[in-house]
Amino acid sequence: MPVNRPVTIKDIARRFNCSPSTVSRALNDHQAINEDTRKNIQEYAREVGYQKNEVSLSLLNKKTATLGVVVPSIGHYYETAVIEGLHAVLQPMGYTLNICVTNENYLLEKEYLSKLLSNRIEGIFLSVAQETYDGGYYEHLEQVTHRQTPLIFIDREYEAFETSRATVDDYHGAYAAVEHLIQMGYRRIAHLKGPNGLTVTEQRFKGYLDCLAKYEIPISEEYIINTNFKVESSIVPTKRLLDLTVPPDAIFGANDQVAIGAMRVAKDRGLSIPQDIGLVGFDNSPITAYTFPSLTTVSRPGRKIGMEASRLFLNQLNASDDFVPENIVLPAELIIRESSLRLR
Amino acid sequence: MPVNRPVTIKDIARRFNCSPSTVSRALNDHQAINEDTRKNIQEYAREVGYQKNEVSLSLLNKKTATLGVVVPSIGHYYETAVIEGLHAVLQPMGYTLNICVTNENYLLEKEYLSKLLSNRIEGIFLSVAQETYDGGYYEHLEQVTHRQTPLIFIDREYEAFETSRATVDDYHGAYAAVEHLIQMGYRRIAHLKGPNGLTVTEQRFKGYLDCLAKYEIPISEEYIINTNFKVESSIVPTKRLLDLTVPPDAIFGANDQVAIGAMRVAKDRGLSIPQDIGLVGFDNSPITAYTFPSLTTVSRPGRKIGMEASRLFLNQLNASDDFVPENIVLPAELIIRESSLRLR
């Protein structure tokens, strides 16, 4: 096919019998260029649709104005909120975000990081894939820090790796959720856990455990079941919970999806919510306000996390030699709705 | 800060007292390079973490192996499914996707397109922003086609603009949904429309109208209300519908979110679904199978759309002079669930 070669500065120079430098300066409003020359060149450039080749500029300036955002998925409300936050701060500063979705795949994560570095991006925001976690297996990150490319963790992280991070206080969010259930009179509180190995999963789990301990409620192994954060994955576990000889009177879901799945199962069994069983989710995704009953949940400030992460990035960029990574933890907020508001 | 300048081929050449060409050839396993030289260079390169500068290569080869994906939002299930589909085909071929979210903002869409072209991406997948539509206002796309950069529309489109497109048959999907409601005995069917001006909105609306006409059911203006596709935006409209002297006995929502909002309002009023009122959504997002009652909906094959769009792109890339844009329309499938399955 006859690819319309993009018009270059040289093409324009040829047209005006002048040197590329003159064209470049004319287009950039350099003062040492004759007014007429400038006008003519600019006009012609507009006419033929000249567009600066950013690739060559990137090579010259060693700046790409591009940042990598590496996340496991973009399907959930929270994740898109984070990206929104990053965008809100960085887009106006001229940065382009290169969003890479790893699908929780370690190899893909590794490949993306390499590729981003090869493309000389200027910073990376990373929420690690599920598969990565076990055993602090993070050598693929060494290349990033070796390059002195700013690396910011978002939410999911390698705890041992030294870099800036912006996370939500999942622990206290979970604690508050469980405490609320206890205050509502629930005592047999089950937990639909997230996938093992993720910081978020473990923090929420820990909040659950510690709160029960604090209120001297015995912890039952049977009441703790894993999910993969998707709706479907909570159906069987919830059924199993409700089939127990002593079924729970409340379920704390590791995210909204699994709580909604549990809600469905409970309703199928004819249980009334919150009278027979209390439910709490996590994330405060938009639908939770409109389920029937509406779902009590823990709100994670995704947009804010994105904005804070941006700030961390900028800090590191302008930092001096003795830069020490920063650690931002934003609070999660309990949103009390109908699914747990039991009248006694 | 002392930025660790990435090691270049020249650095390696200096280290071995040889020319950059030799290093380049050694790293690329060129046959005309002495076995020992090759080994030494490769080993050293690995040691110091050499990583090819793709920017310079892009400049040299005029190939960036990067594609732009410009979408209004990434919050909904369908959109992420499409991206998943694009990814599934293009990632293995070595393409990087540069995902740009316009937030339905025309100016941002325009800016992104310019930026992508400046960055010499090799193709663009575009789902146009809401604001863009009125009046076939698409001059910002001319620059793309002028560059002969393949441009593929996804779902939302400028109908008059000539380029390849992959869309879902919203019309027949909507038609099937309404027909199903009619077959279930509903007669006063309302429609919670999407935002005006979008092809998807209009096609679903048309399906609704045509089906009613076909079954000789009178169309009532009062039964048609706009939403913005978000849950919240369906609350007031649904209330208004139910407050009518002759309220509808079924509601066809332009997407799942608004249908779920309507479900909530109906339940608040003590209406039983599907006995008192039937509900149908659109998109088949994962939660719809687990609401109570589960939501009848129309499934859009997002992943397939992404894959088809990739195919269209590849076709155009390998096309000859007389390339004519292709137009793929995939069927939407009615998924019948509890919210409309009325026992007569």
Next chain:
DNA sequence: CTGTTTTTTTCAAACGTTTGCATTGAATAT
């Protein structure tokens, strides 16, 4: 008309890599 200043333009190098062609050095054939 020469010398000086000022304005405008060009030169050349740089960014990192690849690649056709030329060159070098050695080995082999004559």
Next chain:
DNA sequence: ATATTCAATGCAAACGTTTGAAAAAAACAG
């Protein structure tokens, strides 16, 4: 010893742009 072949490496240009320094052209003063 000279010619021929072959393997291994170097040279130089190219991609598109910017930029400091040099050069050219124009304007002005004496």
